[in-house]
Amino acid sequence: MSLANGRQYLAIPGPSVMPDRVLQAMHRPAPNIYTGALIDMTATIVADLKRVARTAHDVAIYIANGHGVWEAALCNTMSRGDRVLVLGTGRFAQGWGETARGLGIATDVIDFGYRSAVDLDRVAAALRADTGHRIKAVLAVQVDTASSVRNDIHGLRRVLDETGHPALLFSDNIACLAVDEFHMDDWGVDLMVTGSQKGLMVPPGLGFVFFGPKAAAARENADLVTPYWDWRPRAAPERYYQHFGGTAPTHHLFGLREALDMILQEEGLEAVWHRHAVLARAIWAAVEAWGAGTGIALNIADPGARSHAVTTVRLPGDAGTRLRGWLEDQAGITLGIPLGAPEDEAPGVFRIGHMGHVNTHMVLGVLGAIEAGMLALEVPHAPGGLEAAAKAIARG
Numbered sequence: 355m356s357l358a359n360g361r362q363y364l365a366i367p368g369p370s371v372m373p374d375r376v377l378q379a380m381h382r383p384a385p386n387i388y389t390g391a392l393i394d395m396t397a398t399i400v401a402d403l404k405r406v407a408r409t410a411h412d413v414a415i416y417i418a419n420g421h422g423v424w425e426a427a428l429c430n431t432m433s434r435g436d437r438v439l440v441l442g443t444g445r446f447a448q449g450w451g452e453t454a455r456g457l458g459i460a461t462d463v464i465d466f467g468y469r470s471a472v473d474l475d476r477v478a479a480a481l482r483a484d485t486g487h488r489i490k491a492v493l494a495v496q497v498d499t500a501s502s503v504r505n506d507i508h509g510l511r512r513v514l515d516e517t518g519h520p521a522l523l524f525s526d527n528i529a530c531l532a533v534d535e536f537h538m539d540d541w542g543v544d545l546m547v548t549g550s551q552k553g554l555m556v557p558p559g560l561g562f563v564f565f566g567p568k569a570a571a572a573r574e575n576a577d578l579v580t581p582y583w584d585w586r587p588r589a590a591p592e593r594y595y596q597h598f599g600g601t602a603p604t605h606h607l608f609g610l611r612e613a614l615d616m617i618l619q620e621e622g623l624e625a626v627w628h629r630h631a632v633l634a635r636a637i638w639a640a641v642e643a644w645g646a647g648t649g650i651a652l653n654i655a656d657p658g659a660r661s662h663a664v665t666t667v668r669l670p671g672d673a674g675t676r677l678r679g680w681l682e683d684q685a686g687i688t689l690g691i692p693l694g695a696p697e698d699e700a701p702g703v704f705r706i707g708h709m710g711h712v713n714t715h716m717v718l719g720v721l722g723a724i725e726a727g728m729l730a731l732e733v734p735h736a737p738g739g740l741e742a743a744a745k746a747i748a749r750g
């Protein structure tokens with residue numbers, strides 16, 4: 355017997371829920387890729403992507419996932435033997451660093467652990483110690499999807515300026531673009547990567563590299579770039595269909611156009627940020643209420659360093675694994691696995707993805723199902739979690 359039949363909810367931190375409208379926009383015959391509607395539409399997509407990133411500079415679109423644009427970012431700006439500083443806060447900046455090493459780039463890694471944000475003072479010290487300015491770029495994630503930490507990207511710009519270090523500032527916003535507030539140009543970010551399948555609500559398969567003038571200048575000396583990954587033709591919209599190194603990702607583009615309409619034209623980017631903030635606070639309130647004296651806790655203690663896209667939850671023993679199983683079997687909800695958690699803590703950890711096409715009833719549904727699962731599995735928890743969540747939502 356199962357109570358899971360009904361609409362399934364994939365509440366993992368990417369791929370995220372796809373709006374029916376996005377799916378419907380993709381459900382069409384193959385379009386002409388040389389002239390007509392698709393070409394015209396892609397020009398509007400480029401302009402709107404820049405609005406979402408809050409940048410006036412360039413964007414290159416690739417048929418790739420996040421790992422692809424990690425590589426694109428590096429090979430357009432670096433040469434073999436160059437050095438980057440990697441700011442690890444869970445799993446993903448480290449992953450970007452692994453890509454760098456695979457390309458023959460040297461990496462200095464500062465690991466801030468699984469439970470805290472980048473410490474700007476330690477970054478400043480590392481930059482000051484680099485008196486020869488060998489570090490060419492700082493690789494950071496705004497949101498680490500494993501730990502659910504949100505890093506202070508604007509603060510990293512201040513640190514670079516204060517230390518007078520010329521390194522480029524690279525930000526991975528794959529988890530959190532159109533979720534957590536971000537201002538590429540105002541924050542002095544030189545390069546930002548993201549993908550289609552999280553905040554942008556489109557299936558996996560499109561990757562984006564946004565780059566400003568300093569990163570564009572670095573392209574001139576980069577010897578790692580290869581023809582497919584070169585961003586220069588991709589940043590020239592008049593040569594649209596070659597941008598993809600061949601056939602355009604036709605249906606993804608129709609889906610993305612629909613998603614951008616929803617984000618920019620209908621809801622508005624600031625309202626999208628606000629919705630995610632309120633829903634995240636509801637989740638935090640529930641977990642904090644359950645946690646009173648029970649060992650249940652948010653992975654990131656500092657509210658100012660928590661993402662609005664994903665929440666990593668810690669429970670004693672193997673309760674995380676058991677709850678994930680119960681929600682799958684009895685609620686039709688799939689929670690995120692304990693990616694990046696230290697091995698001995700992993701059975702206690704799960705993650706909730708709440709990025710993109712997510713609203714009040716979905717978040718309260720997940721929290722209600724978690725509470726039912728804790729009751730069914732006799733996981734000790736304090737009462738009041740759902741009420742705390744409802745209050746956070748009522749406050750708005």
Ligand SMILES: *Cc1c(COP(=O)(O)O)cnc(C)c1O
Nearest residue numbers: 368419420421446497499528529
């Ligand atoms: C999902 C994610 C990635 C990896 O993206 P893929 O599309 O799976 O390659 C990288 N960084 C962050 C922060 C992510 O959330």
